[in-house]
Amino acid sequence: MDMENLNAEITDCATSPAYRGKGILANVIYSLECDLKAKGFLTLYSLCRAINPSINFVLSKHNYKFTGRMVNNCNICGTFEDMNIWVKTIN
Structure with missing residues (x-):
């Protein structure tokens, strides 16, 4: 959370397989x-794995705006992955 500029990142979102499809992440x-x-706060944003449709769907459903993709941006378990950028103005 950036208290000075009133923005915050929603990050590291995952749901245990046993609880998927129940809307838990959407509620969180x-x-x-x-x-x-x-x-x-004025703005929320998320950098999420482009390969993961679930979090991208949830952010889209909550009216976050897709603003671009950073190619080969993040090293996850030894493999570089693309990251999608989502932004939402809340105030």
Whole structure:
């Protein structure tokens, strides 16, 4: 959280396989948005793995705007992966 510029990153989102498809992550993101909005935050963003459709779908569903892809940006377990950038204005 950047208290000076009133923006925050939603990151490291994952759901245990046993609980997938139940809307848990969507509810967590909604709750975070409500809390941050109440604290006066203006912008939320996420850098997420392009290869993972679930988190990209959830962010899109919550009206985050896809703003681009960073190619081979992040080394995950020894392999470079593309990262999608999502942004949402909340206030």
